[in-house]
Amino acid sequence: MVIVGTGVMALLQLITAGTMVNASGATLTEAVNLANNIHEISLGLPLQDPTGKTPITKESGPPTNYTRLWSMNGDTYSPPLDVTRLPIASYSKWSQNVTINTVDPANVTAVRPNNNNTDPTQGPVYPTARMTVVVKHNGQFVYQTSWLITAPNFVPQ
Secondary structure (H helix, E strand, O other): OHHHHHHHHHHHHHHHHHHHHHHHHHHHHHHHHHHHHHHHHHHOOOOOOOOOOOOOOOOOOOHHHOOOHHHHOOOEEOOOEOOOOOEOHHHOOEEEEEEEEEEEOOEEEEEEOOOOOOOHHHOOOOOEEEEEEEEEEOOEEEEEEEEEEEOOOOOOO
16 A cells, blocks of 8 residues: 555656646747747847938837837837737736847947947947847746847948
C-alpha cells in the first residue's frame, strides 16, 4: 500500500508540474505574439520624416494617427495593440512598452542621442535605431525583444 501510495503521489506531482509548465508556455507565447504586433506596426511606419528636417517629436492622438515611428517612443499600450494599431480589449491585463534609441550605424551596440535628421548641418546623423518592446502580464515582466531599423536609401554626405 505504501508503494502504491508513493507512486500515486509522484504521479500527481508530475501532472501538477506539467500543468504549470504548460501555463507558463502559453503566457510566453502570448507575450511573443504581442511583441510581434509592435514589430509589424513598425514595418509600416517610416523611421524618418520624409523631409528629414523634423526633429524627433511625438504626434498627438491615438496610435492609429501616427505617421512616423518616433511617435511610439516611450508609449505603453494597455490593453496592447494588434497589428492594425487598435487595442485588444480582451487583453486588459497585458501591456506593451516601446522604447526607441538611435544607434551608431558603425557600432549598433552604442546608443546615441535620439536624432533622426539626415542633414549633417543639423547635428550628427544616425539613420539607425533600435526598437525595444517589453511585454508584461499583470504588471510582471514576461518578454523583451529588440530589433534594428534603418532609414532607407540613406547616403551620408
